[in-house]
Amino acid sequence: MSQPYRDWFNRVFALATSLRNLGGSCAGAPMYVLYVAWMDELYASLLQSLGVTCRVVEPWPSTRPHTNKLRMLESVELEPGGVLVALDCDVAILDDFSEALPTTTLRATPAWESPMRPRRWLQVIDDMGLRPALTPFTMIGTGEKVPAPYFNSGVLFIPQALVGPMREAWAEYVERLDVGHYELDPETELYYLDQIALSLALLKTEVPFEAIGQEWHLHTKKDLDGAAPTSPGHVRIAEYHRWVEEDGLLKPPRYAALGPDIARLNAILAARKNIPGDHGAPTRLGVFTKAAVARAVKRMTGPLRTGHDGQAGHPGT
Amino acid sequence: MTACLADNSEVGARMALMLAVSVRNLGGQLSSSPLQIYFASSPGNSVHRQLERLGAEVTSTGPLKRPAAKARLLQDHAERGTGTLVALDAGIVVLGDLACEANPDALRGLPQHSTPLSGEEWEAWLEFRGLPRSSAGRATSGPGRQVPIPYLSSAVLVVPKRFCNDLASSWEAQTQAFTEAFSSAGWNGPGLPESASAFTDELALACAVAETGTPVDPLPPGCNFRPCREYLEISGIGQVGALKAVDCRGGLTEDGFIEPTQFLPLNPDLERLNRMTAAHLGTLYDSRGRNDHAGARPAPDVFITLRSHAGRALRKAAPWFLSAAGRRAEEGL
Numbered sequence: 001m002s003q004p005y006r007d008w009f010n011r012v013f014a015l016a017t018s019l020r021n022l023g024g025s026c027a028g029a030p031m032y033v034l035y036v037a038w039m040d041e042l043y044a045s046l047l048q049s050l051g052v053t054c055r056v057v058e059p060w061p062s063t064r065p066h067t068n069k070l071r072m073l074e075s076v077e078l079e080p081g082g083v084l085v086a087l088d089c090d091v092a093i094l095d096d097f098s099e100a101l102p103t104t105t106l107r108a109t110p111a112w113e114s115p116m117r118p119r120r121w122l123q124v125i126d127d128m129g130l131r132p133a134l135t136p137f138t139m140i141g142t143g144e145k146v147p148a149p150y151f152n153s154g155v156l157f158i159p160q161a162l163v164g165p166m167r168e169a170w171a172e173y174v175e176r177l178d179v180g181h182y183e184l185d186p187e188t189e190l191y192y193l194d195q196i197a198l199s200l201a202l203l204k205t206e207v208p209f210e211a212i213g214q215e216w217h218l219h220t221k222k223d224l225d226g227a228a229p230t231s232p233g234h235v236r237i238a239e240y241h242r243w244v245e246e247d248g249l250l251k252p253p254r255y256a257a258l259g260p261d262i263a264r265l266n267a268i269l270a271a272r273k274n275i276p277g278d279h280g281a282p283t284r285l286g287v288f289t290k291a292a293v294a295r296a297v298k299r300m301t302g303p304l305r306t307g308h309d310g311q312a313g314h315p316g317t
Numbered sequence: 318m319t320a321c322l323a324d325n326s327e328v329g330a331r332m333a334l335m336l337a338v339s340v341r342n343l344g345g346q347l348s349s350s351p352l353q354i355y356f357a358s359s360p361g362n363s364v365h366r367q368l369e370r371l372g373a374e375v376t377s378t379g380p381l382k383r384p385a386a387k388a389r390l391l392q393d394h395a396e397r398g399t400g401t402l403v404a405l406d407a408g409i410v411v412l413g414d415l416a417c418e419a420n421p422d423a424l425r426g427l428p429q430h431s432t433p434l435s436g437e438e439w440e441a442w443l444e445f446r447g448l449p450r451s452s453a454g455r456a457t458s459g460p461g462r463q464v465p466i467p468y469l470s471s472a473v474l475v476v477p478k479r480f481c482n483d484l485a486s487s488w489e490a491q492t493q494a495f496t497e498a499f500s501s502a503g504w505n506g507p508g509l510p511e512s513a514s515a516f517t518d519e520l521a522l523a524c525a526v527a528e529t530g531t532p533v534d535p536l537p538p539g540c541n542f543r544p545c546r547e548y549l550e551i552s553g554i555g556q557v558g559a560l561k562a563v564d565c566r567g568g569l570t571e572d573g574f575i576e577p578t579q580f581l582p583l584n585p586d587l588e589r590l591n592r593m594t595a596a597h598l599g600t601l602y603d604s605r606g607r608n609d610h611a612g613a614r615p616a617p618d619v620f621i622t623l624r625s626h627a628g629r630a631l632r633k634a635a636p637w638f639l640s641a642a643g644r645r646a647e648e649g650l
Contacts, residue, residue: 020341020348020371021597027341027372030349049414050341051348096370264596271592271602272342274585 001068002033002089004040010248011089012043014269016050021268024096026085032076033089036068063179066194069153070174073167078160088154090241091217092250094261097236100216105208106158106166108151109217112141115192121146124196128176130203140214141222148199149209154239155217162207169201219243220253220262235261247275318398319344319415320353320390322378323407329356330364331573332407332566335594337371342593343586345414347403354407355390367597387471387518388488395481402481406472408566410575412586415540415561421477423534424484424526426469427541433513434520439464441507446494448527467533468523473541473562483529491521491528544568544578554582563587574602 002012012033020027033047034057044054057075060067072086083101100107116124118136125132125148132147139146158166174197177184184190202209215233221243235258243251249266252259270277319340323333333354340347352373359365359377368375376393378386387404394402401419405411418425434442443450443465450465476484498504499514513520526533539558545567560583568576574591577584595602 017342021338021593022370023372024370025372027370028349028351049343049345049348051344051346051350264599267596268593271589271596274589 001072002035004035004038004043007246007248008089009040009043009046011244012047012052013050013273014092014244014248014250014265015087015089016047016052017269017272018093018265020050022095022265023093025098026093026096029085032072034068034071034075036065036071060174062174062193064190064193066153066191067174067197069194070167070170073158073163073170078163080160082160084156084158084160084163086153086156086158087237088239090244091154091237091239092262092265093236094238094258094265095234095236097216100157100212100236102157102159102210104159105210106156106162106202107210107212107216108153108156109214110137110140110211111150111152111195112219112222113139114142114144114146114150115189115196116146118144118146120189121148124177124182125200125203127182128173128200128204130200133203137211149202149211150195150199151209151211152217152239153195153198155237157212165205166201166207169205169207170198173197173200173204218255218258220250220255220258222254238262248273249275318351318353318394318400319347319403319405319411320355320394321405321407321409322355322386322390325357325360328569328573329407330360331594332569334364334367334371334597335410335565335575335590336405336407337368337373338593338597339410339412339590341371343413344411344416346416347411347414350400350416351398353390353393355386357386370597385489385492387522388485388492391476391481391485391488394476394478395485398478398481400478402474402476402478404471404474404476405562406564406566408564409472409541409562410565410587410590411562413539413559413561415473415475418536418540418561419475419477420534423532424469424477424480425475425534425536425540426471426522427473427536427538429468429470429519432464432468432520432523433516434464434509436464438507438509439466442509442524443527445506446491446524446528448524449530451527466523466527468519469526469533470541471519471522472564473536475536480529480531484525484531487525487528488521491524492517494524495521542583544580544583546579549578549580552580557582 002008016031016033019029019031023029028051031050031052033052033054035054036057036059039054039056047054055075057068057071059065060070069086069088072084076084078084081103085097085101114121122132133149136145136147137149138144139150174193176182177193177197177200179190184193184196189196201207213233215235216237218235218238220238220240238253238258238261240250243253245251249269250262253262269275321333321336323329333356337352337354340352342348352371353376354368354373355376355378357378357380360375365375378389390404391402401416401421403415432439451467495509495514495517498506498509499511499517525531537558539560540562542557542560542563544563544565557580563583565575565587568578570576574594575587578587592602
């Protein structure tokens with residue numbers, strides 16, 4: 001999913017470039033970008049050079065823009081036996097991820113942490129007329145166990161046969177949990193409407209699901225060199241969220257082992273976008289120094305600001 | 318599907334990698350289609366890994382000489398491929414969507430303006446081989462002397478699947494005939510100039526097209542563009558049609574990258590490809606010292622030195638900057 005603005009284009013372009021250059025056996029896979037409401041034809045033509053098909057879709061009828069990702073489950077053609085790999089646009093492919101392609105189950109990485117405590121989960125599950133999961137589900141960052149399969153929806157592997165049932169159930173709980181139908185806490189819970197709805201949808205349907213490790217979906221800003229519950233193996237897919245430069249190059253990851261892969265992707269992106277300079281493996285100090293200089297120059301030359309510039313939507317949708 | 322024939326030399330492997338990089342990044346519909354690279358024998362592990370990362374399937378043809386190996390691309394596509402085959406030599410880089418050039422009813426290739434055989438030699442050969450003449454030929458063997466056969470460059474061919482099987486078989490047979498003619502001491506057939514032996518695959522392709530009666534639809538020059546042609550240095554981008562495939566075999570540097578060409582508007586894209594290939598190889602790319610670096614513009618040494626000291630200098634000056642900003646804020650209020 002994407003929106004037709006420059007920083008969104010940077011993310012989608014990075015994703016498409018990473019897939020085509022580093023995706024291994026998946027490098028030549030069909031790729032679709034769904035734009036919400038409208039798309040910039042220039043950006044679409046730039047993506048077409050990477051074999052990306054761009055489409056315009058209507059916003060999902062919800063108060064939360066993250067729910068637009070449900071459009072991915074209805075706007076993409078899949079061959080029988082195929083797999084929908086539904087990605088947030090602030091995600092980069094670092095290596096061949098074909099090992100993760102399922103045949104019979106939905107696969108995703110558990111969320112880093114849960115927006116609701118177990119007691120609150122039980123209340124919501126009960127209010128929806130569902131039963132909690134037989135086996136508690138462990139959050140990958142905090143280690144907390146919750147009574148529902150709470151996944152990060154930024155990277156989903158869905159076999160073609162499960163896409164339809166998944167879409168129906170997910171749509172049902174998005175509607176039932178949204179503002180006006182249910183009281184999710186607007187400060188801590190409503191932001192995660194899509195993921196909570198996905199969790200309940202999995203509880204209701206008989207869609208089999210499987211939790212996969214962080215190597216299939218790792219956040220580059222997470223520091224795993226400290227006392228992490230589990231350390232990932234060779235990372236194939238990374239999410240960087242806003243941990244990205246203005247020119248679209250990724251900032252150095254806090255998980256040091258990921259550095260060379262990010263550097264390789266940055267070198268390819270810099271070459272493709274004609275960004276001058278050596279984009280080997282920038283040091284964290286170098287990046288922070290550069291950011292500090294940029295802030296100092298802005299302070300000296302920019303207009304006075306009383307707030308921060310908002311961003312239309314959220315990169316995760 | 319895209320297929321490429323490369324040789325096992327270091328340069329050949331480098332050109333195959335560049336082709337793969339160009340197809341995946343600039344190939345449009347080709348970006349999201351299968352890509353096969355044929356080598357005579359299995360290339361080294363690092364070449365394999367680099368090509369596999371780009372989703373290329375690496376295949377060994379075995380000890381086939383180049384003319385026969387080209388026909389192998391078509392044969393394999395006839396057996397296992399789907400849709401149209403875009404068959405490329407390894408020195409080609411793709412800059413646009415060649416898939417748009419497909420014609421389901423014809424073979425597409427760039428007609429050559431001249432052939433290595435004279436009109437009389439062609440006549441004798443066609444007679445000897447019992448091949449039909451064609452009025453579709455455009456090539457000449459001299460002023461006002463059109464040759465009776467469509468003579469295409471084999472570097473870029475767009476071939477619908479339904480023509481692949483017959484064309485491949487005939488191409489192989491015609492190649493065999495030409496090889497015998499050029500190499501056999503006791504050859505009884507029409508005499509052919511030895512210099513023409515370097516073009517065996519294209520001579521054989523022309524005869525295969527004639528024998529099978531495959532319709533030919535000429536590709537525009539931008540689909541097999543040779544940037545060494547005369548007067549390109551005075552040509553603007555408006556004089557040349559869309560450039561979708563460029564033949565870079567004539568201009569590789571010592572370190573295996575593409576040299577700037579005479580056609581200046583092309584150079585930024587070639588430079589971009591050089592940098593992307595270097596990124597795949599994990600090497601630094603230095604465009605300084607190349608004749609025309611209209612693409613990447615690396616900072617001069619002095620700026621690199623200054624940048625490395627800038628952080629230290631700015632941290633020292635930061636308190637002054639901050640107090641200056643504070644004074645501006647007060648004035649603003």
